[in-house]
Amino acid sequence: MPLVRIDALNADSDRLHALGRAVHDALADTIGSPPDDLFQILARHDGDRSVLRYGQYLGVRRDDDVVFIGITLRAGRTPDTKxxxxxxxxxxxxxxxxxxxxxxxxxxxxxxxxDWSFGHGLAQYQLGDGRAEL
Incomplete structure (x- = not known):
């Protein structure tokens, strides 16, 4: 945990991997995510068959290098940490x-x-009685 999805427009494989590394390192730096806690979906969009749409919301001047990053993680971080x-x-x-x-x-x-299962159909973080599953 966390689960990261990165969607980038016109990104080659090297750029996707660099973006994945950036997010992984930032999670380690700011929330203490362990090095082997790597769950990422890296998706390239070519603008024809797969498209990312974006505007200039809040006055941010985005262009075709736009990257959408979605991170699902357990609750509990402060606004400053985020x-x-x-x-x-x-x-x-x-x-x-x-x-x-x-x-x-x-x-x-x-x-x-x-809300997490990392395999074997188990909720590794928590049993119904509050104990962690092995």
């Missing part, structure tokens, strides 16, 4: 992938421990 995560992702996406920070759109979706 702001630090957004900043760090934008910094590292620029450093690793050359993506301008104005082109990074991030959403966080929070849920509870019981």
């Amino acid at each position: 702001r630090a995560l957004y900043r760090r992702i934008a910094e590292l996406a620029h450093e690793y992938a050359g993506t301008e920070p104005r082109n990074i759109l991030i959403t966080l979706t929070e849920n509870a421990s019981i």
